[in-house]
Amino acid sequence: MRPTQQQSVRSTTVLGRRAVVGAVPVAVAALLATAGPAAAGTTGASGAADPYFPLAGNGGYHVSHYGLTLDYRPSNRHLDGRAVLTARATEHLTRFDLDFKGLKITGLTVDGHKAAFRRSGQELVVTPRHALRKGQRFCVTVTYGGTPAPVTDPDGSADGWIPTDDGAFVAGEPQGAMTWFPANNHPKDKSAYDFTLTVPEGHAAIANGVYLGRRTAHGKTTYRWHQAEPMAAYLATATVGKFKVQQYTTRDGVQVVNAVDPREAAAAAPVLKKLPSVLEWESKVFGPYPFRAAGSIVDHAPDVGYALETQTRPLYDSAPDLATLVHESAHQWFGDSVSLTSWKDIWLNEGFATYAEWLYSEQHGGDSAQKTFDALYARPAGDDLWAYPPADPGSGANIFGTPVYARGAMALHELRTAVGDRTFLRILRAWATEHRDGHGTTAQFERLAQRESGKKLDGLFRTWLYGTGKPARSDRS
Numbered sequence: 001m002r003p004t005q006q007q008s009v010r011s012t013t014v015l016g017r018r019a020v021v022g023a024v025p026v027a028v029a030a031l032l033a034t035a036g037p038a039a040a041g042t043t044g045a046s047g048a049a050d051p052y053f054p055l056a057g058n059g060g061y062h063v064s065h066y067g068l069t070l071d072y073r074p075s076n077r078h079l080d081g082r083a084v085l086t087a088r089a090t091e092h093l094t095r096f097d098l099d100f101k102g103l104k105i106t107g108l109t110v111d112g113h114k115a116a117f118r119r120s121g122q123e124l125v126v127t128p129r130h131a132l133r134k135g136q137r138f139c140v141t142v143t144y145g146g147t148p149a150p151v152t153d154p155d156g157s158a159d160g161w162i163p164t165d166d167g168a169f170v171a172g173e174p175q176g177a178m179t180w181f182p183a184n185n186h187p188k189d190k191s192a193y194d195f196t197l198t199v200p201e202g203h204a205a206i207a208n209g210v211y212l213g214r215r216t217a218h219g220k221t222t223y224r225w226h227q228a229e230p231m232a233a234y235l236a237t238a239t240v241g242k243f244k245v246q247q248y249t250t251r252d253g254v255q256v257v258n259a260v261d262p263r264e265a266a267a268a269a270p271v272l273k274k275l276p277s278v279l280e281w282e283s284k285v286f287g288p289y290p291f292r293a294a295g296s297i298v299d300h301a302p303d304v305g306y307a308l309e310t311q312t313r314p315l316y317d318s319a320p321d322l323a324t325l326v327h328e329s330a331h332q333w334f335g336d337s338v339s340l341t342s343w344k345d346i347w348l349n350e351g352f353a354t355y356a357e358w359l360y361s362e363q364h365g366g367d368s369a370q371k372t373f374d375a376l377y378a379r380p381a382g383d384d385l386w387a388y389p390p391a392d393p394g395s396g397a398n399i400f401g402t403p404v405y406a407r408g409a410m411a412l413h414e415l416r417t418a419v420g421d422r423t424f425l426r427i428l429r430a431w432a433t434e435h436r437d438g439h440g441t442t443a444q445f446e447r448l449a450q451r452e453s454g455k456k457l458d459g460l461f462r463t464w465l466y467g468t469g470k471p472a473r474s475d476r477s
Contacts, residue, residue: 001173001350001400002307002327042131044096046123048186052154052343052396053174055122057186058097061132063087066191066233068181071198071220072205072240074167077147079103083181085140093132099178099185099233100124103146111138122178142182151175154397162304166261167203167240169301171308171315174343174396177233187340188439190230197238198222204243206259208236208311210293211247227311229291230437232339235311239297250276252283255293257313261300267319268298274322278329278360285359286330287429290337290436296325309353311336323357330356338435345442346399347390347465351408352428358409373413376406381470391442391465411464418460419453427452 044060047053067084081103101122108117110128117126124142132138148161148168153175160176162169170180177185184191197205201221209227216222227236243259250256256275260268275296283289293312304317307324309331316324334356335349358369379385384401388394390408393401416424427449431440434448446461463471 001309001331002324002353003305003400042092042094044091044093046097046120046125048184048188050186050342050344052399053186056099056175057188058099058184060091060093060096061087061089061138061184062189063184063191066181066183066193066236067196068193068236068238069196070180070205070238072168072238073200074163074203074240075200077163077168078145079148079161079180080145081143081181083140083142083144085142085182087138087140087184089132089134089136089138092134093128095125095127096132098124098126098140098142098182100142100144100182101151101178102149103144103180105142105144107141107143109141112141115140124182140182144182148180151179154395155400157305157400162301164241164299164301166242166300167199168238169299169304169315169317170237170239171304171306171310172234172236173308174234174399177236180238181233181236183233185233187232187234187343190232190339190437190439192229193225193227193231193236195225195227195238196222197225197240199240202242203240204245204259206237206239206243206245206257206297206313208293208313209291210255211257227293229311229337231311231336235309235336237297237310237313237315239299239315241299243297243299250279250294252280252289254279254289254291255295257293257295258298259296260298263300264298264319268296268316271320271322271325272296272298275325275329278322278326281360281363282326282330282333282356285356285425285428286333287432290332290432294329294332296320309335309349323361326357326360327353333432337437338432339439341439341441343396343399344392345440346393347404347408347411348440348442348445350400350405351390351412354405354409355412358413369413369416373410376410379470383470386468386470389466389468391461407464411461414460414464415449415457418457419449419455423453 047055048057063085065086069082071080108115113129115126115128150158150160150162159171160179177183195207198220199205201219205223207225209225212224214223246258248256291312295313297315301317307316309328314328330353334352358372362368390403393399450457
């Protein structure tokens with residue numbers, strides 16, 4: 001995620017701003033096993049034990065695939081949906097939860113049998129007709145409808161299904177997926193997706209992954225998309241608008257789809273033209289691009305105030321500048337392919353994507369990373385930059401704040417200074433490669449950095465990731 005210049009809802013950053021369906025992502029069983037207590041071992045936990053968002057996600061099962069069939073009418077903002085979740089029980093279950101907020105449920109089955117359900121805030125509590133054995137695969141089908149609305153995050157910004165004047169800007173970080181489909185809504189649980197999206201003729205519906213085609217009949221157009229590599233629910237999108245759509249394939253065989261609101265087309269064109277070269281540069285620095293598809297969604301949503309790294313196809317509320325394009329593209333490695341296990345560790349997403357901006361500038365005729373670092377370090381001790389440590393923001397209200405982005409990037413620059421350029425780049429590539437399609441924690445990154453460098457780095461990480469206040473110059477090594 002990156003705030004836009006038009007509206008700094010999320011705190012501003014420094015420079016202005018191959019799994020198959022049914023496969024289990026790396027270590028997901030172990031992650032879900034820590035998702036919190038269950039009553040008598042038969043009731044899936046109503047959260048994934050995240051300290052900042054305790055009700056996000058659920059325990060007792062892993063979703064391997066979502067099949068989402070949606071019909072949206074922008075004229076009255078009505079959404080009809082059918083979600084088919086293919087899952088596996090990770091414990092014996094007589095009951096389990098899904099995250100789902102606001103929309104009316106018209107039917108719910110588990111393995112084809114009607115299941116009892118009730119609503120409790122954002123929790124959809126499901127009691128199947130028959131208990132689910134540990135290890136059993138099962139299918140949940142939910143039909144629903146209504147007028148979706150975004151949620152308000154702890155920092156006051158909106159995410160989820162955000163209506164626009166010609167459709168919807170669908171950005172789910174950190175909570176918003178539950179506003180438009182029932183989900184196990186925590187980055188711990190990653191899944192494959194298929195989208196079948198129907199909108200009025202003349203509109204386009206853009207989702208994640210590979211574009212499979214469209215058909216138009218009776219005044220409606222249906223778009224199909226397939227996201228094969230595992231994806232966290234908050235990175236899913238189904239953005240609707242009157243877009244101009246461009247499609248091409250890179251020389252590496254990646255399918256690119258750009259969807260641009262005509263009002264943003266002139267400003268966006270020079271930047272989107274650089275997308276292939278940006279991805280090529282990032283692939284050289286971070287390792288092979290992790291997905292089969294890429295692209296951009298450039299909407300005209302002036303009240304949103306941020307861009308989001310929706311997987312394979314970042315979402316912009318207006319024409320992005322080049323730094324924002326570099327930032328959101330870097331997230332495809334850091335945040336999308338390598339995902340969080342806790343929102344507390346979000347600097348692994350935002351600090352890394354911000355430092356990608358610094359590296360790109362340095363290697364393309366702009367300011368060096370050292371110059372950017374020095375300008376930041378010159379800020380007084382009372383500046384917001386030093387308000388809290390990047391690896392321990394303290395609450396969900398702080399996860400998009402300046403320390404996570406800017407001081408997170410500064411921590412990486414300190415690491416680079418300590419180990420040298422060659423080793424630093426080897427660390428970044430190893431992180432993206434070893435955790436591809438999976439998850440990572442700050443502690444794991446620290447261990448990897450020390451393994452690759454052969455140096456003791458505890459003091460550096462303690463100061464720059466966990467220390468309070470502005471570090472003294474003597475603490476920079």
